[in-house]
Amino acid sequence: MNPLVDQAIEDYGYWALGLFLILLAPEALMPFAGFLAHEGLLSLWWAILAGSLGGTLGSTLIYLLARRVGELRVRTLLRQRGRWLLMGEQDLDRVLTLYARHGAWIVAGGRLVPTLRSLVSIPAGLLPMPLMRFIGLTWLGTLVWNTVLALGGYLLGAQWRLLEPYLGLYGSLAFVLVLAVVGFYLLRRLAERPG
Template sequence: MDVTDLVGDAIQTYGYWALGLFLIVLAPEALMPFAGFLAHEGMLGLWWAVLAGSLGGTLGSTLIYLVARRVGEARVRVMLRRRGRWLLVRESDLDGVLATYGRHGTWIVAGGRLIPTVRSLVSIPAGLLPMPLARFVGLTFLGTFAWNTVLALTGYALGAKWSLLEPYLGFYGSLVFVLVLVIVVIFVARRLGESWRDGDG
């Protein structure tokens, strides 16, 4: 029996509590279609499952936000001044990220919940800014609830064939990861080029 089977058995046995707890740390793409299938079979209530999964996902994101808020912008700036050269990140980069959040934070926090990889990252600048906690939690819950609803309804509609969704979700997650990786590689390459030019000068 693999981890997926153990998680599935736990959800079938303990219901909403297990679903919510697992989604603190696991991606909703891995569990919400299965929760929709369980709702189709009458083992869970569809909307209670969506609510439980959304509360779990919101809690997980909020924990990341609180860690970032605890660290604080001032400490991050000190670290960037001291070691930013080695991290290939400048204090001006932080300024740009925080400025973007200041203008578009509402859409980034809510919309980022629909995107694998990104959903874990958006909590960090929101905590550093910091975005007010109540606003962050509210936006995170709304975005998470919307995405979980799509996943659960799809699993519910597919019924016993819910696993057919996995390849598409896997491709979606992999595509996003590759795009993020490409962006990171381009950023690092450009920053290294700038460092070498500065060194030559």
């Protein structure tokens, strides 16, 4: 944790927590917010609400950016530079088809997985998933995860830092899994390229 961020949350409370969670991972802040609630400096439920609003806003900004870029521009990029990106339009079609079928689960569930948390907003914006549906699903997943993290900090009290190694391990495993999937995809694409 960054001492300046900690101090800002202690000094400015819910506003600082919400603003920081637009950009930062909840694993870095919500257990600390739970600890502050344990100490009586914040309300647990208001902290969860503020953190969830910030996280939802951050994801929505990524969604809106993807929506602004649009599928047509992405397809044009893939036609022009797809060979170098090791991705073609058919790959985009697969992702969008998967999203069309399971988008609700991916958006809500993706909030629980570091690395994926931000990435799931991109295909949702390209598809595009309706904005209010996206916000609702993002809010739901973010609220669940922030509640788990804040409750952990609240229940552990002054020992809230005991969560850090487990959250770090969880984040590392999620990152390695995402990296392995991307690596497998890239290797397969390289093997398919004509010599």
